[in-house]
Amino acid sequence: MNVILVAVIALGVLGLVLAAVLFLTAKKFAVEEDPRIAQVTEVLPGANCGGCGFPGCGGFAEACVKAADGGSLEGKLCPVGGQPVMEQVAGILGMTAEAGEQRVAVVRCNGTCANRPRTAQYDGVRSCRIAHNTAGGETGCFFGCLGCGDCVAACPFDAIHMNPETGLPEVDESTCTACGKCTKACPRGIIELRPMGKKGRRMVVRCVNKDKGPVAKKACAVACIGCGKCVKTCEFEAITLENNLAYIDPAKCRLCRKCEDACPQGTILAMNFPPRKPKAEAPATPEAKPVTPQEPAAKESPAAPAVPAAEPTPVVIPTVEPAPKAPETQNV
Amino acid sequence: MKTFRIGGVHPEENKLSAGKKIEVMELPKQAVFPLSQHIGAPAVPCVAKGDLVKVGTKIADAGGFVSAPIHSSVSGKVAKIDTIVDASGYRKPAIIIDVEGDEWEPTIDRSEALVRDTTLEPKEIVARVQEAGIVGMGGACFPAHVKLSPRTPVDVVIINAVECEPYLTADHSLMMEKPDEILVGVSLIMKAVGVKKAYIAIENNKPDAIALMQEKAKGFAGIEVCPLRVKYPQGGEKQLIDAVVGRQVPNPPALPADVGAIVQNVGTAFAIYEAVMKNKPLFERVVTVTGKSVTEPKNLLTRMGTPMSLLIERAGGMPEDTGKVIGGGPMMGKALLNTDVPVCKGSSGILLMTEKESLRGEAQPCIRCSKCVTACPMGLEPYLLQKLAEHTDWERAEAEQIMTCIECGSCQFTCPAHRPLLDWIRMGKGTVGGIIRARNAK
Numbered sequence: 001m002n003v004i005l006v007a008v009i010a011l012g013v014l015g016l017v018l019a020a021v022l023f024l025t026a027k028k029f030a031v032e033e034d035p036r037i038a039q040v041t042e043v044l045p046g047a048n049c050g051g052c053g054f055p056g057c058g059g060f061a062e063a064c065v066k067a068a069d070g071g072s073l074e075g076k077l078c079p080v081g082g083q084p085v086m087e088q089v090a091g092i093l094g095m096t097a098e099a100g101e102q103r104v105a106v107v108r109c110n111g112t113c114a115n116r117p118r119t120a121q122y123d124g125v126r127s128c129r130i131a132h133n134t135a136g137g138e139t140g141c142f143f144g145c146l147g148c149g150d151c152v153a154a155c156p157f158d159a160i161h162m163n164p165e166t167g168l169p170e171v172d173e174s175t176c177t178a179c180g181k182c183t184k185a186c187p188r189g190i191i192e193l194r195p196m197g198k199k200g201r202r203m204v205v206r207c208v209n210k211d212k213g214p215v216a217k218k219a220c221a222v223a224c225i226g227c228g229k230c231v232k233t234c235e236f237e238a239i240t241l242e243n244n245l246a247y248i249d250p251a252k253c254r255l256c257r258k259c260e261d262a263c264p265q266g267t268i269l270a271m272n273f274p275p276r277k278p279k280a281e282a283p284a285t286p287e288a289k290p291v292t293p294q295e296p297a298a299k300e301s302p303a304a305p306a307v308p309a310a311e312p313t314p315v316v317i318p319t320v321e322p323a324p325k326a327p328e329t330q331n332v
Numbered sequence: 333m334k335t336f337r338i339g340g341v342h343p344e345e346n347k348l349s350a351g352k353k354i355e356v357m358e359l360p361k362q363a364v365f366p367l368s369q370h371i372g373a374p375a376v377p378c379v380a381k382g383d384l385v386k387v388g389t390k391i392a393d394a395g396g397f398v399s400a401p402i403h404s405s406v407s408g409k410v411a412k413i414d415t416i417v418d419a420s421g422y423r424k425p426a427i428i429i430d431v432e433g434d435e436w437e438p439t440i441d442r443s444e445a446l447v448r449d450t451t452l453e454p455k456e457i458v459a460r461v462q463e464a465g466i467v468g469m470g471g472a473c474f475p476a477h478v479k480l481s482p483r484t485p486v487d488v489v490i491i492n493a494v495e496c497e498p499y500l501t502a503d504h505s506l507m508m509e510k511p512d513e514i515l516v517g518v519s520l521i522m523k524a525v526g527v528k529k530a531y532i533a534i535e536n537n538k539p540d541a542i543a544l545m546q547e548k549a550k551g552f553a554g555i556e557v558c559p560l561r562v563k564y565p566q567g568g569e570k571q572l573i574d575a576v577v578g579r580q581v582p583n584p585p586a587l588p589a590d591v592g593a594i595v596q597n598v599g600t601a602f603a604i605y606e607a608v609m610k611n612k613p614l615f616e617r618v619v620t621v622t623g624k625s626v627t628e629p630k631n632l633l634t635r636m637g638t639p640m641s642l643l644i645e646r647a648g649g650m651p652e653d654t655g656k657v658i659g660g661g662p663m664m665g666k667a668l669l670n671t672d673v674p675v676c677k678g679s680s681g682i683l684l685m686t687e688k689e690s691l692r693g694e695a696q697p698c699i700r701c702s703k704c705v706t707a708c709p710m711g712l713e714p715y716l717l718q719k720l721a722e723h724t725d726w727e728r729a730e731a732e733q734i735m736t737c738i739e740c741g742s743c744q745f746t747c748p749a750h751r752p753l754l755d756w757i758r759m760g761k762g763t764v765g766g767i768i769r770a771r772n773a774k
Contacts, residue, residue, distance in 0.1 A: 120669050123692055125752045133759050135421025135669055142423055211423070215415075 036068075036092060037061045043088040044078060049156045051079040051179025061089075068093035079103065080157075080177040102196040103178035105160065105171045109190045110206040110267070111144040112166035116220040122146075132187035140219030143209040145169070145190055154185035173200060173272075195250045200272040203248050203255060205230075207267045210243040217265070224267045230259035333536060335561040336571040339709040341742045343564055343663060345537060349501045349622050349629035354509055356633045357619075357646060359431055363406045363637030364674040365391060366418040366426040370473040372398030377427055383410045388437035388613050391427050394462070400475045400677075401465040402427075405615035405635035407435040419659040419666060419673045426674075429637070440612045446512050447609040450520070457524040457608055464607030465677075466614045469599030470567060471660055473678040476600055480524045482589035489521050489530040490576050493545075493598035494560060496535060496567040497661025500681045502618040503598045505631040507534075507541040510602055511548040517605030518555055521596055531558040531576050532598070535566060564663060565740035569595045571709050583736050599680075619643060619675055623684030625651035634675050640682050641671040655687030663741045693750030704743035704753060710736050714743035718753045721760030730764050737761055 040061035048056035054063050057078075064076050073095050078085050082102055090096055116139045122131055128150035136142035147167045151160050159175035160182055162168070169182075169191075183191045190208055205224055209216045213225035226244030238252035239259060248259070248268070260268045368374040373395030385391060385404040392402040408431040415423045436442060452460070462477035470492060491514075495503045507514060514532075522530050532549070534542050536559050546557045558576050565571055569588055570581045572595055579591040588595055596604075599617065606612040615636050622629040627648025634643060640659070644650050650657075650671070658665040659673065662683055704714040712733060720729040737757055744754045 123690075125695075125755045127759075130752075130755050130759050133762060134755070135667075136417065136423060211415075 034065050036065050039092045040064055040089050043081075043085060043092065045080045045085065047080050047156060047177075047179075049080060049177070049179040049181065051177060051181065052077065064089055064093065068095050079179050082177075103193045104173050104176050104196050104200075105178060105180075105182055105191050106194045106202075106204050106271075107145070107169050107171060107191055108204060108206050108208050109143075109145040109168060110222045110269070111139065111141055111220045112168060114166075115222045116141055116144065128185075129187050141209055141211075141216070141223065143188060143190075143211070144207075144220065146188065150185045150187070151182035151191060154181040156181060197250065197255070197272075201255055202250060202271050203253050203257065203259065204269050204271060205239075205246045205248055205267055206269045208245065210245050212244055216244065222266050225265055227264060229262045229264065230268060233258045233262040333559060333561045334575050335563050336566060336575040336709060338574075338711050339707050339742060340563040340565065340571075341707050341746050342562070343498045343745060345562070346498045346622075346624070347501050347504070347537070348499065348624070348626070349620050349631055350504060350538075351508075351540075352501070352505065352629065352631050354505050354618055354631045354633050355646075357635065357638060357643060359406060359434060359635060360638045360642055361431055362411065362639075363404070363408075363429045363431060363635065364416055364426050364639070365402050365404070365429070365637050366416065366424050366674065366676060367392055367402065368418075368424055369402060369636075369676040369678065370400045370467040370475055372396060372400070372475060372478075374425070375399060375402045377413055379410050379427065381410055381412055384408070385410060385429060386435045386437045388440050388615060390465075390613070391429075394465075394475075398475055398478055400467050400477075401463065401613075403465055403613035403615045404429060405637050406431045408432040417669050417673065419668060419676060419679065421666065421669050441610040446516070448516055450608065452608065454524045454526060457520055457604075460608045460611075461524070461604055464603070464613040466600060466603045466607055467677050468597055469603060469617060469677065469680070470597035471664065471678045471680050473676075476596065476604065479589075479594055479596065480521065482525060482587075482594060484589050485592065486525055486527055486589055486594050487529065487592045488577055488594075489518065489525065489527050490572055490593055490595045491518055491521075491530060491532040491598050491601055492567055492569075492572055492595050493532055493534045493538075493541070494567040494572060495538070496562070496564045497663055497665075497680075498564075499622045499683050500620050500661045501622075501631055502620045502680050504538050504541055505620075506599060506602055506618050507538075507545060511544055513605045514598055514602050515545075515548055515552045515555060516609065517601035517603070519552055520604050520608050521594070521601060522554060525594055527594070528554050530555045532556070533558045533560055533566075533572055533576050535560050535562045537562045565709055565738070565742060568709065568738050568740060570738070583733055614677060617675070617677065617679070619679055620681035621647040621684075622681060623651065623654070623686070624689070625653055625686050626684055627651075636676060637674045639672050639674055640668070640679075643675070643682055644671060644684065651684060651686070653686045653688070654684045656685040656690035658683040658685060663745065664739065692752075695751050696749040698749060698751060701748065703746045703748060707742040707746040709740060709742060710738055712737060714753045714757060715751070717760060718751065718756040721756040721763075724763075726760070726764050726767055729760050730768070734760050734764050735768070 041058055044057040046057050052060045054060040067073055067076055073090055118138050119140050120138050122138050124134055126148045128146045128148040131146045131148055137146055145168050149162050151169050152162055157175050157177055159172045160169050163170050178193050180193055207224035209223045216223035217225050224245050228241050230246050231239045231241050236252050236254050238249045240247050257270050260270050375392035376395050377392045379391045386407045389404045390401050391404045394401045406429055408429050411428045411430045413427050416426045418424050458477050458480045466476040467473040493503050493507055518530050532545055542559050549555045549557055560566055560575050573579055573588055573593045581588050581591050603614050616633055619632050619634045621643045630647045632643055657668045657671055659668050660680055698715050708714055717732055717734050739758055741754050
């Protein structure tokens with residue numbers, strides 16, 4: 001009995017002494033942290049995606065607090081939370097949030113299985129990074145989508161998926177937060193973050209092929225051939241042509257859709273526009289002429305025309321080092 | 333018999349075209365010369381569209397010290413300078429020449445007579461090698477004049493006649509037909525770097541070549557034939573130095589010259605002979621066309637720029653069951669995107685693999701059997717490097733010496749789970765190399 005009593009008292013005293021030591025040390029060496037950092041972290045989405053350019057939400061919160069002390073929150077945007085979250089953050093920090101534009105990932109390749117005939121077969125690892133390192137790709141286009149889905153694997157929000165029919169990734173615009181992970185994962189830089197635009201409407205050149213016209217056209221039925229017709233058509237100087245490739249500057253584009261009609265290849269895509277009627281509920285521009293209902297044919301050119309499927313090149317499977325797995329007689 | 337110490341595998345040899353005479357390939361209608369046929373800066377064209385060229389005319393200048401000029405292998409008119417898909421599988425700039433006749437530059441000595449002696453100084457030899465656009469003919473295509481100008485003193489030259497790649501017999505056939513020329517070439521290399529001793533390393537699956545070279549080498553001071561036990565990748569520079577003289581080259585950035593050795597391919601030695609003694613730039617080479625279903629596997633003396641489809645035609649056409657066409661050997665060669673790819677300075681062979689052979693097995697999980705570790709000739713841990721590359725852990729990959737990998741493919745060959753080890757490692761090597769370059773540039 002006595003033994004137990006002694007043990008309990010001894011341990012109890014020891015516990016109390018150590019608790020006191022711990023308490024005092026914690027007081028003495030307490031790390032001062034700006035309470036606002038915790039508050040800001042609280043309102044952030046907590047996805048830790050790094051889309052803001054900082055290491056996770058904690059890092060972003062710290063950066064915001066520092067920026068607020070510097071006087072402005074300029075350039076700080078949580079792409080996941082968007083404007084509402086930034087307003088909350090600004091509220092905590094006693095600042096006003098600038099109106100950041102909402103952006104979305106856009107896949108700039110329309111080289112579907114039908115548009116882009118295969119000239120070779122890649123049988124290596126299903127990874128775009130490796131396929132890109134190995135050779136130009138399975139088709140004649142050495143710029144377009146490789147279709148192994150690195151972007152899908154990179155997306156932390158499940159917002160991008162491969163369409164098995166086209167073999168191309170598709171962005172779910174309602175879930176995409178423009179964190180930019182897919183743009184970094186794509187070894188060919190096909191995916192671009194573009195401003196969402198009014199009602200999600202935007203004009204996109206869906207091609208990144210920088211080859212000369214004939215080469216690009218042979219490789220893909222809907223490739224940009226660098227003809228420059230869109231550049232001439234555009235009244236707002238929004239389209240530039242560089243290295244045989246047109247690019248629409250979203251800041252200058254007024255969504256008149258004239259380039260879409262001018263493009264002989266059907267490369268330019270108008271996204272999220274309502275289906276065209278002869279009357280045309282004319283987006284923004286007054287002089288948008290009523291268009292005769294001839295586009296359905298022009299848009300999705302059904303593969304066949306440009307490229308004869310039987311190329312003179314025989315199908316060869318590219319894979320880097322095909323060790324012949326013949327007889328397995330050798331070493332242990 | 334000697335061989336290298338660490339790792340190695342024994343792929344089936346399949347030297348189908350061994351013992352076949354070298355045949356001269358007919359001229360193509362159009363020859364294509366990619367501007368990057370070598371490691372280093374691409375060559376810069378010095379002809380324009382419409383220019384007339386002869387066989388041996390320089391058509392592109394070296395783009396730097398580590399670079400090599402390119403000479404026309406045909407006579408005719410420059411059709412255009414355009415981009416083409418080359419053996420690397422990417423689109424690259426190239427000079428395209430329409431062939432007319434076969435007129436050679438008058439400076440080239442076309443006689444068969446053997447020239448043995450020269451009064452040229454070492455520097456002049458190196459200058460001629462550089463001017464002739466000679467690169468390592470084993471496949472890596474490293475400009476030869478760079479290797480002949482070592483920064484540290486060397487005491488031994490090793491001639492790589494190992495040809496450890498299965499199927500290929502280009503070097504073997506060259507040794508059987510041009511032994512004297514090769515030996516003169518070797519003595520030129522020795523003179524250029526001021527070395528008294530040279531070894532010609534030949535694997536013992538070529539006893540005829542060993543006997544012939546031993547016989548002929550008696551007439552040349554300081555040249556010795558070194559027979560080696562068959563093991564892949566003995567033709568790797570570091571493996572060969574270890575096998576022949578027992579020296580181990582430290583990890584990169586150390587070079588073979590740092591252990592006093594220079595390795596040149598036997599084909600390079602022959603090209604050096606022709607360049608120095610016959611004033612003939614590098615514009616043709618022996619190419620092996622082979623494969624299990626190929627009707628007549630052949631060794632063809634081919635002008636550069638000839639489309640590979642012509643060579644395949646010459647060997648009896650493409651077999652129906654072809655699943656993969658590989659430029660080079662089966663272990664380190666690269667699958668071609670199409671057969672219009674031109675023969676380049678480093679094209680040692682064209683291998684037509686049957687569909688059955690060419691299929692990759694389905695990759696299964698690693699069971700840590702460590703066969704790849706045993707097989708790696710550089711003493712690396714391929715399974716680990718693969719994982720690190722897959723998980724983009726570049727710091728650790730660098731610490732695990734990913735840059736030391738010579739991409740021989742022994743690990744992937746030996747893996748019982750068919751894991752794509754080398755694919756990942758090669759990708760990781762590229763990324764880590766980029767990180768290191770960026771760091772050094774700072």
